[in-house]
Amino acid sequence: MENSKLNSVEPKIKIDAVCATSWVSWGKHLTKAISECAIIDDLKVTSRNYEFHSIVGNKDDSPKKENFTGIHIKNKVLNYFPSNLGELMPNLIGFSVESSKLMEITQNDLKAFTKMQHLWIGVNLIKVIEKDLFKYNPDLIYINFRDNLIKKVDPKVFDNLYDLKHLIIVRNECIDGQANSYGQVKELSELVAEKCGGQSKRTTTTTTLAPTSNSKIKIPIDESQDDDDKGVEEKVIETQQIGLPVKVGFIVGIILLCFAVGIAVYCFRKRCS
DSSP: OOOOOOOOOOOOOEEEEEEEEEEEOOTTTTTSOEEEEEEOOOOOOOOOOOTEEEEEETTTOOGGGGGGOEEEEEEEEEESOOOHHHHHHHHHHHHEESSSOOOOOOHHHTTTOOOEEEOOOOSSSSOOOOTTTTTOOOOEEEOOOOOOOOOEEEETTTOOOOOOOEEEEEEEESOEEESHHHHHHHHHHHHHHHHHHHOOOOOOOOOOOOOOOEEEEEEEEEOOTSOOOOEEEEEEEOOOOOHHHHHHHHHHHHHHHHHHHHHHHHHHHHHHH
């Protein structure tokens, strides 16, 4: 008789959450105030087997859960996102998880928040920013991953975020930087791709200068094959001035010639006398 093993699915662990509700500003980059739900319960989510059963405000006139536009979770234990948060709060434009031991964030976690503009995931335990993380969040203006453990970032993860103006990734393992303009975001994204995404940066532009006195010629040295991936460095070579030795030699030659002519004239006169 063969032993058969049935696959069992663990039942979801239901969470009831209460939040303090208020209208707040999350920054000048957002044109509207946020109808915020700040979780006040002792939230503890230690696996992906959790989901919210209900989210209610602490006031009689609190908005319904579907009308909240921002959720703020701070100083809780939220290792993973509850699976159905997007179903309960489909209109979120602001999402903040701070100091809550969040270990990972996936595309599926953010898939339901197609209107999201502001994402704050500061002071957590994130190590990887995966490919296409923001595929369903093209309206993002502000992203903050400060004080995490990030050591790997997909090099193209920010490519579809054309409105992204603020990118903060300070104090992480592979990167420490922030940007507050479209141009700076582009530069920081390239640096993140280089430092955290494994993309080497090669420079092919060379500068050619005509050798003149005391000039410096910049010669690109490609060290991109080294283990440290230092890229292209510049070596400076001082050119020597060649006009002066030529002039000195010419003058010395004239002096020697005059001296020889003088001796010849002297000898000739002495013989004739």
